[in-house]
Amino acid sequence: MEWSLFTIIFWLIAGVASFYFSLGNARVWTSIAVGFFLILLCEVIPTAMPYLPGVDMPQVEAMGYIIGTISILVMSHGFQEYYVFSRTLEFEGNKLGVYLATLGVIAASLVFILINPVPDAATLRVIRIVENTNWVFLSLINIDLIRKIHFNVKDSPISNGFVAFMVVFVFFFLWRGSELYIQVYDLAAHTAEFPVRYRLSVMVSDVANLLSGLSVAGTFFYLARLLR
Amino acid sequence: MILLPKGNPVKENLDPGKVILPEALIKLQVGRFTGYLRFDTQEGAGILIFRQGQMISALFEAAALRVVGDEAIARIFAQSLAGGALLNIYRLSHDLAMSIHALLHGHVLYRGQELKLIDIKALLGRCRDERINGCLRLYTDERIALIFYRDGSPLGFFHDGSTDIETTADTSMSVARLPGAKLDVLTMEGTEEGELSDLLESIEVKGIWEREVENRAAQKKNRQHEDKRSRQEQEKVYREKVVAHLSETAERHIGKIGASLVEKELEKVAGPVAPLTPPLLMQFFEQLNKAARLVAGPAKVTEMIGEMKKGLRGLKGS
Secondary structure (H helix, E strand, O other), X not given: OOHHHHHHXXXXXXXXXXXXXXXXXXXXXXXXXXXXXXXXXXXXXXXXXXXXXXXXXXXXXXHHHHHHHHHHHHHHHHHHHHHHHHHXXXXXXXXXXXXXXXXXXXXXXXXXXXXXXXXXXHXXXXXXXXXXXXXXXXXXXXXXXXXXXXXXXXXXXXXXXXXXXXXXXXXXXXXXXXXXXXXXXXXXHHOOOOHHHHHHHHHHHHHHHHHHHHHHHHHHHHHHHHOO | OOOOOOOEEEEEEXXXXXXXXXXXXXHHHHOOOOEEEEEEOOOEEEXXXXXXXXXXXXXXXXXXXXXXXXXXXXXXXXXXXXXOOEEEEEEOOHHHHXXXXXXXXXXXXXXXXXXXXXXXXXXXXXXXXOOOOEEEEEXXXXXXXXEXXXXXXXXEEEEOOOOOOEOOOHHHHHHHOOOOOEEEEEXXXXXXXXXXXXXXHHOOHHHXXXXXXXXXXXXXXXXXXXXXXXXXHXXXXXXXXXXXXXXXXXXXXXXXXXXXXHHHHHHHHXXXXXXXXXXXXXXXXXXXXXXXXXXXXXXXHHHHHHHHHHHHHHHHHO
């Protein structure tokens, strides 16, 4: 079964939905929506590389992973902002600031990659592990943070949207957690010794990746409906 | 009610609250004025009688009050400063001024007798027999006439517009023929002119005036303070009603966070106690519109704010 095709389609829908959502809604959603949109980039870049001549470079692959890391950091920052708002009812900043700050961080990361030696396979593996580690632990933290937000806005129209986000982060945790497991123990190199673990981890990763894309797209459509 | 005929009007329908009365009284003293000043106030009527520039009598009469001298002057000043009073100044002859003075300080023998119900001839005969010094006061709601008696014999007549005691009875007796005419019989004790002192000299009129002005200012300040307190109390009650309505509506539409947003935004635009004026409320709705969109969609927020505004119109009307 060609998981990656469906996965990319879902991420494409999720990315467009989240970016469109970030434009049409209040500032508080900007960081969250931009963070989810960046997943599209970090998913598309590695998938598209084999099909795009001239971009099969380690720097491009590294940037894909780094954007993945930035993605979870930005959306976590967004949920933190929403949590602070739900507790204090105070909010500041503007959308343009979020867009520019995110672009700034991406640009700075690119400069960092370009001024350093070309990343080899080991470096790329480390960068990938750093990305997945961030995803795994921030997913757990975000599930707890979103639970608290849901409690604070319990009977408001948006409250069920946060339940959907909790489901999304459970899929994220499974997706990135199983990838991290494979990477940390280098199970790909030990498939003969641990075939079940490896296949199970790959399957969980693929299914959770697919469900992540699906749930992100669904969540943003659901949010758009709640915030009509 | 002090019933006196109008003499020769010098000034009529003045507002004594706009006159510095001690200065006006000094002018009358310097001008050797003879006549009386009548103050019709909201509480009662005051009379100041002048003879040759001397204030020989001060009287203030209300429903259950009759004061003379400095107390009467203080009342007249206080009531004049309170506003809504009228001052009329009438010139009289020397004799008439003295008679009026004696009359005001005399005794009432009969009051408010319906003329058509009494035997006027028998009454006049009794005055003559008892050698009464006094006067018969004939009056209707509009007109008054006095007939002065000395030792039981008619001395003369005084009616609206006359400055002296007249000897012809026509005008005075015409009052008696008017429908609803009434009669008072007043006796007066003769007053020796030498016994009368000038109240402007014996009483510290300027001091009384200044005290009343101060009292008036203090009363005004107190009243303003009371008004302000009452207004603040009303505004507080209105604010509580508004906050309750807005919070309840917000909670119904967007949950408990809606009620918290209402309190927060109200505090931002109007502080904790400021009155909720229409411009502040408009500003509040703008802010709430932005804040509420973090937890609800535009349609829901618009519906909520519309219901809030509708409810506020109802609160204003109540």
